[in-house]
């Protein structure tokens with residue numbers, strides 16, 4: 106079974122590329138039960154050098170008794186601490202993370218856009234790179250990571266800098282360009298966006314997946330003072 110978290114589609118695409126015939130796949134928000142005789146894999150984006158917070162909580166809540174456990178991070182740069190975190194979460198359950206790797210993908214964050222040339226190079230080579238990982242998984246390759254507790258000081262400091270200092274991006278709003286298409290409401294994986302008094306409102310349980318801001322057809326969503334531009338727009342095709 107593959108469990109994925111994806112904001113702008115990179116991790117979902119990688120997860121689907123790794124899927125074996127007949128294997129189950131689940132979005133991290135779904136009810137999940139893992140059978141003892143199946144492999145289990147986590148595919149997710151790296152956020153501020155770590156695993157998305159909501160996925161950490163989900164992993165802690167799921168009972169895993171699998172014969173082979175793997176994790177594939179997708180990142181604009183590198184895996185940071187994230188594979189150590191998954192290894193730690195497995196250790197909490199008394200099992201090993203057997204394999205981990207990171208695939209470089211276009212950056213979904215509007216602060217650090219990947220250039221157009223690199224974006225097309227990364228997308229052109231995606232399926233070949235995913236196939237390489239799939240072959241390693243098929244051979245049950247072992248690549249271990251030292252278990253380290255999620256959200257160490259460096260991760261917390263990165264999130265603080267990122268959310269509070271750079272553009273105060275934790276404050277989310279919608280400007281007058283909104284045409285009430287409700288794409289953001291329907292697409293938010295954690296039901297964080299609703300219509301109140303005829304306006305789009307953010308409820309305060311955001312996972313910072315950037316799906317809404319990157320998929321708004323009118324570019325009407327703001328994270329702090331930042332909006333999406335031609336240079337920073339990215340959604341996996």
Ligand SMILES: Cc1cc2nc3c(=O)[nH]c(=O)nc-3n(C[C@H](O)[C@H](O)[C@H](O)COP(=O)(O)O)c2cc1C
Pocket residue numbers: 110111112113114115116117149150151152153154155179180181182183184185210211212213214215313314315341
């Ligand atoms: C809030 C946020 C934080 C991010 N932090 C990092 C990071 O620390 N390191 C990195 O290499 N990429 C970082 N990225 C880029 C994403 O990990 C990368 O684009 C990923 O493939 C997105 O996957 P998705 O399309 O499945 O959401 C960040 C993206 C966002 C939105």
Ligand code: SF4
Pocket residue numbers: 279282283284285286287288289290305320321322323324325326
């Ligand atoms: S996706 Fe954009 S235009 Fe559509 S409702 Fe949300 S903010 Fe408004």
Ligand code: SF4
Pocket residue numbers: 112292293294295296297298307310311312313314315316317318
């Ligand atoms: S509000 Fe936007 S960024 Fe936050 S979880 Fe929902 S879709 Fe993702």
